[in-house]
Amino acid sequence: MNRDWLPIKTTPWTLGLSLLLLFLLAETTELPQRIDYWLLDSALLASPAFVSPDIAIVAIDDHSLAQEGRWPWPRQTHADLIRKLHQAGASTIVFDILFIEPSPDDGDLSSAMQDHGKVILPIHLAPSSSRLLLSEQLPPGDLISAAASLGHAHVELDHDGIARGLYLFNGMGRQLWPSLALAASGVGPRKPATQGLPAFVNVRDDYRIVPLAGGAGTLPTYSYSDVLGSPPAPDTFGGKTVFVGATAAGLGDILPTPFSGLSQPMSGVEFHANTLSAINQQLLIRTTPKWVGIALAMITLVTLALLLPRIRPARTLLACLMTSGAIVGMYLVMVSVFQIRLSVAHALIIPLLAFPISSGLRLAMANQFLNRQLDELVRSPRVALPEPSKRPATQLLEHFQALFQPQGWLLVEAQNILSIRNLNLADIPGNLEPGLWHHSGNQSWIRFYRGSDSYTLGFTLPNDLSREAIQRYLRRLKLSDTAHAAKNPKPSENISARIERVKVATERLNHIQEFIRRSFERMPDGIIVTDELGIIRFANGHIEEWFGEPMPSLGGLPLTRLLEGHDPRETPPWHETVSETLTLLQSRTVELKIREKDFLIHFAPFALPDSVQYGIIANISDISELREQQRQHREAIDFISHDVRSPLVSQLALIEQLKRDPTHVDQSQLEQLGRLARRSYHLAEEFVQLARAEQLTETRFYECEFLAIVENARDSVSEQAVEKRISLQLQGTEDLWLRGNAELLERAVINLLTNAVQYSPTGSAVSLQVFRAGHEACLTITDEGAGIDPDELPYLFDRYRRQKSSELAGIHGTGLGLSFVKTVVEKHRGEIYVVSSPGEGSSFTLKLPIADPLS
Incomplete structure (x- = not known):
């Protein structure tokens, strides 16, 4: 079935729509969110924040519980801690301990708070019972009056259960409380942006990601009981903000963080202390709206949809990797430099999907191309070079007879004689190996197969100097049929089978092209082929050798420029000869001289394939030897007419003189006649010897x-x-x-x-x-x-x-x-x-x- 009509192409539309569909499917999963969390955690872990030097933690740890007794402690104990920290010079004291129920010691605690002047107490948003609505759980009134500010103690857990940030403001519909760390920095409550909300509605605003300085225990922490039982330590707490909270197991908050997960959770007081450290260094990270990440994803999608169809397949992976790297790099710069977290997971999904989709579309297009090429190869006329091992035995005999003119031959199929002359069955050697020539004197024999049939072929070659050369040629000639050899199993996959068929057809065409190329290279003449503008498109090795031009520079060079550069002439100019060949479509033959050598160049027009225009085939013949032979011929005629003719004329004149007076023959005349005859003989002898040497x-x-x-x-x-x-x-x-x-x-x-x-x-x-x-x-x-x-x-x-x-x-x-x-x-x-x-x-x-x- 012909499927070429299917519009499977790697175009911006097909690639873009495919990416958009898969992107929408990915958005229905948790994959983008998990990628965003992984990128954020990797960035925070790779570059932890520095610890602010003006923050310390007084921890209600297991040691303190053992010293002070079971929890809860009397509020007088907390008042004593405030006084001890006040004496040590602590600038701000932040409690991450809820004081919700009234206590008889509230007066003492309130007095200590007022004496210090800057104590921050937490509030908690929770229903007072399971049957009531959400409400603000505030400290008693006298503690509120004594506190410098109130702050909420809530830390947000992301969807994967990891604490990465908090809302700077949290409260009910009437008022939003700052976080403990924000309150410690001097920020007070504010009204919600939307007025008129019900009092039971929880309103959260201004979410920030907190870049932690490390895991639990990174910030300087001191045991509650040690601080309480030791003298004031201005060197330790002077001028610092001191967070007081529980770190003992089962007593305080347990917050998994990117640094530890659930293996070593962080207490709430440490998280708030890290938050204030980040606020002091202006490191809190804000998040962009979700639509910004979607917009970036769409820009990435459009960019890759336009780019990938226009680049080579080998560069598709590189383009996708570079796009992903650019997105990740931009993300890291935004987080580390501008403290902005951009949701790039949506955009990262695009290049991850683009490579397989683009490759798949190209594979489908390649499949179409293979089908189309196979159909064209089937319809096109076949030009083949049949191997000798594929030719019929009788045809081989005819070819050998025409080529070598053997004195005798014998062709036998099994025991049936197919052709015979001057040989018989008794002449066949008994040790013939299939496929190998056996030479004995001037006889050559071979046994070969055609399918399952066995043939024996023998010749009687001329017993002269050519026999050895013919036998060397026959040793290189392979006549064995390999059709019965084990074949490779055909691939069962459709695309693999098509690729294999195209590969076989391409190899066949390559063999034909190689045969034609080598034929042109081994021609005794130089060959130049031009296009319709007279630009050289092909030249064989003789042209490179004779003109002294490297083959790469010949391609694309105008033929007239090549000829004018080596044999400039005015009548007729080369451009006229080349242009008339193309315009008048008439052959031209012109003499050419290159480096003191004589050539004859024949210009012939030929019709270009798939075009109405004509190109030129220029055949250049080296006639230097012919010119030299003509020169030698002229010199030989001059030599014969002068050097040989002169002594002969002298001999004839002397003979005529002797004939006129035969009675008076002088001895000197006979000697002169002998010298002239010997000279003529030596001239003829040297002339003959030179001719023998040249041959x-x-x-x-x-x-x-x-x-x-x-x-x-x-x-x-x-x-x-x-x-x-x-x-x-x-x-x-x-x-x-x-x-x-x-x-x-x-x-x-x-x-x-x-x-x-x-x-x-x-x-x-x-x-x-x-x-x-x-x-x-x-x-x-x-x-x-x-x-x-x-x-x-x-x-x-x-x-x-x-x-x-x-x-x-x-x-x-x-x-x-x-x-x-x-x-x-x-x-x-x-x-x-x-x-x-x-x-x-x-x-x-x-x-x-x-x-x-x-x-």
């Missing part, structure tokens, strides 16, 4: 010993050296084996020796040194002749090139001898160079690679 290939190489070659060459020119009384001195005893052509190497050494003898003065010496240098066999021939002019050294090995000094000295050469030497040396992958100075002789050094460098 030399490694197929005519064999093992030969270099020292023996040099000795044979020396013996060949010894007679010529004796005539001029020139000694040939050979130095070298090591056998140096080469892989080459001994005949042409000997002729090259003879040419060098002949020149050395010819240009050396009578009675001099010519030195021949044969030695090994690294992996090379070397020969140095040194003479004592007139030397070579420095201006002629660069052209010494050019064909038909003669030294001017030699011509003036009457030594006539053809200019082919040294050219022949250089050609032979280069065919053997060696090198030759000369060192010479006028009047000091010449030294030719020839280097050739030895056959076995490890020997």
Whole structure:
């Protein structure tokens, strides 16, 4: 079923609506609230508040109960404590002890409170009985009159049961009482913002989060009985606000805090003391309205919905993490710097949901794409490169016959002969392993499978130098059918199966593209492909090599700029040739010269796929060798017309002269005729030898010993050296084996020796040194002749090139001898160079690679 019509796309609308739906579902749970509590507790625990130095606690602890007796104590005891703290210089005394019922000692307590002048008493909001409404539980009237202020002692527990803050004002509909800590700082009661409320309505206002200084026991605390039984301690309580309350187990409030939870709860008096410490340092944290967190969440939602569809999938996670980090960072700055708690849990949920939703939408879109691509691959024409292991056996035989032209063949299926010529069943080797070629002499055999059928194929190859190369090629050729091999189990998941199908199809297309790319790379010509504006979009390796331009810089470069930069011309200009190819759709062929090399460039227009425009395929052929052959052809014609023709004309003229008077034949005339004939022979011989050297290939190489070659060459020119009384001195005893052509190497050494003898003065010496240098066999021939002019050294090995000094000295050469030497040396992958100075002789050094460098 085709599902391409489904509108599954990662767009701002689809992503935004999906996020909004899941966000609304998350809001129905406690997840946002738990995240907010966790963030707040983490921030408070990471950076506890400092303890204000002007606060102390007098605790009614277990030790005090043991000393003073069972609770409640007489109020005279509290009066004694007030007097003791007054004597110690306490500035403010805050009781977190409820004095609700009248007592006979109220007068003494009231008197002590009035003497001090700044004692804060608590009130409690609770119904007096279970059947009555909520009311204010106040101290007796005389205590109220003696107290400097009253404050409520209520601490709020959040939904998770943890005490994190309190309302600064709490009371009934007529009046709001400040908290104990706020009352201690001098703030009194106030009217509620809404007037006319019933008297039984509890009104709370101005909630603040209290950043605690630590867990229970962090603030300086002193035992009630110790303070009461000790002398006044101005150093301890002077100028401080002293909170008095119960910390004994089962007596006071038990408040779990972020620092301890239920494991070590904090007493109410410690919480109020922490509150005053935070008030003194202006650290109380206010909370923003809930709508601010919702608005931040909506801004985050819109931002991610617009951003994520426009970025790469790999960056989606990074974007969500950065968004979450920015929200958390903003939260920490607001809490620690501005003392404002912003509810960011709603906004944090958005990036947490955005990544999986965006990934899911992209996965759905990828699924659609895979389906669409699979349909297109099925409908598109298939271009395949069938492997040899998949081709039928009879077809393989036909291909091998066309490729190698074997002298005989045999193709057998089981025991049935399918095709035979000059071979029979008895020729099949008995130890054939399936899939492996077996070579015996000029016969090659293989056994392979097509499905469950077994085939045997054999050839009789030509028994020449190509046989070994063909057999090496066959060893690399795999003909075994692997279809019967164990297949990987197909994935059962739908998306995985589709991905696997696309992967197989993509690999097939990649193989075709790689085949085409390598074909272009291995072409003997350079290829450039441009778009409709003449901009280079593809170039093979020859272009990079010939033009000296790196491949990355070729892409996007105008073809005209490339050509003008390497071969500027005015007639016709390159831009005209390229533009006419695109506009007139006519092919052009132009000569091109790059770095002293000759090329022929052919421009051909071609229709671009899925377009009405045309691009250009430029085929660049290196014709430098052809131009060189043409030059050599012209030089050869000049050579034949002059050097070869001249002695022949002289011979004919001399013969005609002898024919006119045959009775008077002078000996000198016969000698001259012989010299002319020998010169013609030497010219023809050198011309033929040079042609043989130029056609030399490694197929005519064999093992030969270099020292023996040099000795044979020396013996060949010894007679010529004796005539001029020139000694040939050979130095070298090591056998140096080469892989080459001994005949042409000997002729090259003879040419060098002949020149050395010819240009050396009578009675001099010519030195021949044969030695090994690294992996090379070397020969140095040194003479004592007139030397070579420095201006002629660069052209010494050019064909038909003669030294001017030699011509003036009457030594006539053809200019082919040294050219022949250089050609032979280069065919053997060696090198030759000369060192010479006028009047000091010449030294030719020839280097050739030895056959076995490890020997």
